[in-house]
Amino acid sequence: MIIRNVITLTLNDLAIAFKNKTIYLILFIPFFVFISLKLVDREDADFKKINIGLIQKEMVAPVILQAIRSAGGVFTVFRISNEEEGKRWLKEKKIDGLLLRSEKERNSLVLVVLKKESLLTLSIVESFSALQKAVEGHSINWISDIKPLHEGRIQKQTLPTWILMLVLLVSFIIMPAQVAEEKEKKLLLALLQTPMREIEWLIAKLFLGMMLIFIAVLFLHLLGKFDLGNVLSYVAFIGVGSFCFSSYGIFLGFLCRDQASARTLGVIFYLPHLLPSALSDFSQKLTAVAPFLPSYQFYEPVKSILLEEGRISNLSLEWIYLLLVGLLTFFFSYLLMKKRWLM
Amino acid sequence: MQIEIHNLTKVYNEKRGLLSVSLEVEKGELIAVIGHNGAGKSTLLKMLASWLLPDSGQVLVDGINLGNRLAVVRKVGFVPETPNLFDFFSVEYNLKIFARLFQVPFLRIEEILKEFDLLPFRNNKIRVLSKGLRQRVSIGRALLADPPVLLFDEPTAGIDFEMTKEIYRLLKDFHALGKTIIFTSHRPEEIKTLSTRIIVLHQGYLVFDGSPQKYFQSEIHEKLYL
Numbered sequence: 056m057i058i059r060n061v062i063t064l065t066l067n068d069l070a071i072a073f074k075n076k077t078i079y080l081i082l083f084i085p086f087f088v089f090i091s092l093k094l095v096d097r098e099d100a101d102f103k104k105i106n107i108g109l110i111q112k113e114m115v116a117p118v119i120l121q122a123i124r125s126a127g128g129v130f131t132v133f134r135i136s137n138e139e140e141g142k143r144w145l146k147e148k149k150i151d152g153l154l155l156r157s158e159k160e161r162n163s164l165v166l167v168v169l170k171k172e173s174l175l176t177l178s179i180v181e182s183f184s185a186l187q188k189a190v191e192g193h194s195i196n197w198i199s200d201i202k203p204l205h206e207g208r209i210q211k212q213t214l215p216t217w218i219l220m221l222v223l224l225v226s227f228i229i230m231p232a233q234v235a236e237e238k239e240k241k242l243l244l245a246l247l248q249t250p251m252r253e254i255e256w257l258i259a260k261l262f263l264g265m266m267l268i269f270i271a272v273l274f275l276h277l278l279g280k281f282d283l284g285n286v287l288s289y290v291a292f293i294g295v296g297s298f299c300f301s302s303y304g305i306f307l308g309f310l311c312r313d314q315a316s317a318r319t320l321g322v323i324f325y326l327p328h329l330l331p332s333a334l335s336d337f338s339q340k341l342t343a344v345a346p347f348l349p350s351y352q353f354y355e356p357v358k359s360i361l362l363e364e365g366r367i368s369n370l371s372l373e374w375i376y377l378l379l380v381g382l383l384t385f386f387f388s389y390l391l392m393k394k395r396w397l398m
Numbered sequence: 399m400q401i402e403i404h405n406l407t408k409v410y411n412e413k414r415g416l417l418s419v420s421l422e423v424e425k426g427e428l429i430a431v432i433g434h435n436g437a438g439k440s441t442l443l444k445m446l447a448s449w450l451l452p453d454s455g456q457v458l459v460d461g462i463n464l465g466n467r468l469a470v471v472r473k474v475g476f477v478p479e480t481p482n483l484f485d486f487f488s489v490e491y492n493l494k495i496f497a498r499l500f501q502v503p504f505l506r507i508e509e510i511l512k513e514f515d516l517l518p519f520r521n522n523k524i525r526v527l528s529k530g531l532r533q534r535v536s537i538g539r540a541l542l543a544d545p546p547v548l549l550f551d552e553p554t555a556g557i558d559f560e561m562t563k564e565i566y567r568l569l570k571d572f573h574a575l576g577k578t579i580i581f582t583s584h585r586p587e588e589i590k591t592l593s594t595r596i597i598v599l600h601q602g603y604l605v606f607d608g609s610p611q612k613y614f615q616s617e618i619h620e621k622l623y624l
Binding site for chain 1: 447451478500501539540
């Protein structure tokens with residue numbers, strides 16, 4: 056009797072899991088992590104050549120140049136017109152490192168990389184050491200200094216990722232569930248029995264999402280006491296991002312009948328928005344895919360403001376993109392609300 | 399006519415919904431809509447309350463199209479079968495938030511609390527109240543703006559005998575005040591002496607519309623309930 060009941064209830068629970076789409080989540084997470092791991096270039100990391108940039112007009116010690124050229128299996132050399140272009144190539148991940156002539160030590164080089172504390176930087180330095188050892192028999196001096204493009208400690212360098220995570224967590228996990236709960240308990244219909252306009256309810260929800268994001272970000276800054284870069288640009292971009300993603304989250308809530316489905320759908324949207332953007336620093340493949348996501352258009356400017364002294368005035372395309380996504384999803388939510396979708 | 403319904407249709411699937419129902423309701427009527435589960439009773443009321451949008455047809459309340467929601471919400475109060483209140487807040491908070499949206503003075507809340515014997519429970523959270531008490535709060539909320547038309551979807555479902563009598567007494571009181579009332583029930587014997595008119599829905603179709611006396615003598619009653 057007990058076993059029969061347990062089996063009956065288990066089957067019933069499975070049926071519910073299918074119904075509220077939890078089962079898809081169970082399948083989706085490992086699948087997504089697998090795809091992401093494939094995309095971070097791990098499989099072919101051992102065979103990947105290091106792309107090195109050299110400034111065209113800069114005089115580099117012939118012995119070093121000759122050695123780099125002869126190690127064609129390890130390095131691919133790109134000739135770049137000037138330092139600015141080289142840094143741009145570095146940001147766009149067209150090259151892994153930029154070599155500049157050292158002003159302090161003759162016949163030495165300064166290696167410019169995205170991040171100092173990274174496996175890629177270590178790999179470049181190790182390759183140069185090995186090369187120098189093979190040519191000159193010792194392994195000092197060729198690279199006298201390493202300059203990261205992103206200044207600051209590792210905590211600050213990862214700050215944009217945490218900010219993105221917070222924004223997406225509020226938008227894709229909390230907001231859809233909040234909207235779906237009001238639908239599930241028929242509270243939204245009760246509110247629509249009053250002279251309240253649909254748009255008023257939507258704006259109130261949008262404000263809630265934006266406030267939660269601001270509180271979360273503020274709390275993180277209070278705890279970490281991080282340097283903000285250009286404060287006005289930073290606050291403005293968090294504002295645009297919170298508008299875009301809160302609106303997105305509300306829209307996701309409207310696609311669900313109940314909280315359970317909303318949470319599942321939220322996670323399904325959360326991971327693909329978080330991982331490609333946050334991992335884009337480590338993978339060229341992800342860098343190629345990520346710009347299609349609104350999260351990347353938020354992550355990159357935040358990174359630029361926090362780490363590279365970027366300003367919102369130079370990031371117009373990104374904020375217009377986020378604003379448009381926000382307005383579009385807001386409009387769709389309005390239409391679904393008018394239609395009493397899944398209420 | 400206070401309510402005019404023309405060819406109102408809402409189809410969920412082949413067997414459920416409401417199919418081209420037309421009827422007129424005069425001011426001050428107390429109408430019981432009866433029928434088995436899936437007959438379309440709740441669908442009719444939910445459409446009158448703007449909870450559901452019809453596939454086709456038209457509803458006018460005091461000459462105003464139901465599509466003009468902002469104008470109609472003050473004319474129609476709806477009490478759903480399951481009270482949809484903010485569970486985690488108090489009775490008073492729930493009434494306050496809706497009073498704010500209806501822009502009625504908070505004095506009205508005191509009247510409602512008194513009228514429905516809710517004063518001792520004003521600070522109690524909704525989730526700790528019995529279904530009967532929650533139903534009273536829900537009715538009180540529907541009456542905040544004092545609408546002339548009241549809709550009750552299965553008002554006595556899931557509540558005890560004493561509370562059922564109490565709900566029917568309230569319906570009579572509202573009727574005596576001149577309000578137009580439409581409520582659903584699937585227990586026709588209970589509403590024999592209560593309603594002034596009975597509408598029977600069966601599989602989405604309107605199959606009877608007349609006085610209680612006529613209904614209880616009709617074949618419809620025999621076919622559906624005996």
